[in-house]
Amino acid sequence: MKSRLLIATIALCSLLSARVVINEVCYDPAGADSGKEWIELYNASGHSVELTGCKIYSGGRSYTEDFEFPYFVLRPQRFVLVGGSEVANAHFLHNFSFQNGGSVSDGIRFVNADSSYTDTVIYDSPNDNLLIDDLGLPASSCAEDAPEGCSLARVCDGWDTDQSGADFIVEASPTPGLPNHVYADYAISDPILTDLEGGQQLQLTACNLSSFPPREPAELLIYRDEQLFHSEEISPLAPGESRTIEIWISGEYLLLCAQLNLIDDPNLENNSLYVSYLGTQALPPLINEIFPAPSSDKQEWIELYAPAATGDRAGYVIVDEANNRTPFSLPDVPGYFVLCRDKDSLLQSYPDCPAMAVIEVSSWASLNNNGDSLTLLDADQENVLDAMSYTAAQAISDMALQRTVSQDDSIIWRVGKPNPGQDNDIHLHQLPEQDAKLKVLGSPCDPQNAEAITISYNLPEPSNRVNCIIYDLKGRLVRHLADHAPVEARGLLSWDGRRQNGSYAKRGLYIILWESQADASDKVFRKQLTAVIR
16 A cells, blocks of 8 residues: 555656746856856646756766755746856756857756656757757757857746747846746737728737747737827737727727737737728828937938828838939838838837838938938939938937927927937927926936936027037046037937947046027026936
């Protein structure tokens, strides 16, 4: 009887431990490996699992034992982290000697106490050493080799098909001891408008295009003529699952925009769509904003605004003063569209810019820092649809020129903070309340963590010229933020913490010298401010 009970207990333990998996591993940390390598296990079962006597092996030519667990009980849906002395929050300290990939496959294996169960990740290729996977055969599916500082992580916690190539991805933002990022690809598609008494019914389809489910629900936002009209939560979709959403719309509109937001969605191209009112007359696009003088880490771009349209849009051409030409086409929907040479780089520089708004072009009419003129033509290059020009004084480093309309309906090109893919006046609603003429925001800041110092100005006159210069405590020039720049009464100037040559300024206290003069006055306002880079 006792022997039967013992056998049953061993069998049960083997069954339970079969849901403990290698969830994430960092075998090539940044810099020297010693004390920094780590492995995270995850209990994907509904039962606690005792890990006493379980082992971790590392594999190059063959698997060799690297670590054995002392007494430890891993609860359901929990993690255990084992790593070197420099791994924060590790449950167990151990200096691993994992292989770093290279010319052939390497592997890491978890084996339970009685060797009846394994979980294995094999990475890099080819598998010339014939390392065995969890099917007992030389592995034919291998995960990518993670670059230095990255980890290998399961596509979602506990996901296990026994195929390393399908189960693991390279993770640039490791999460030791915490849930993995889940890069599920959601899409929204198939808009259908049905006319009903008193309004319309909009039908959309949300779909999970990935082979694994997300961890969090998604959020569906519907904008009506750029104003939020409807929002709802979309509970997690199973792999390949689609869900139909219906929204009632009363009254008239020019444009509907549907946006499906999911944390860590890797493909934003299919997360938005536009539906325009079919009764609206087609109108040509307009040049709306340009970025002529970028710093070394950014690029030039041109933003166009396309009013509501019907029918297919033809191609267009932008011509500069030197007769350089940028041909392009726009989708048949209203909205803001940004022309540039490198879409990925622009989205990194401006994370608030909608990915669908960016159009990459192969030929570029460069924007001259000494002043230039731009003409927008139709595809046949016979009809001028729009035109603008600017001077050298308006081409201020890292500032945009934005189309605005004055009270007498004339067009004014205003220098302002760049915001591609959005309304030019969007930042005006974000200006802080202040009684003082100048206010420094964001100090202290960490520029290398994408933080910036902002100078908010509130000047008494509607039209001004501004000089703004950053110095260090020794009086050395650090950065020109504005050089006789035309500004309105309210606005912002931003310092990204970089020097004039593009390098980051060192930690410390910096002096901001401000000088402004109203266009209608000879009086000059001067002010000295301070800011801290940390």
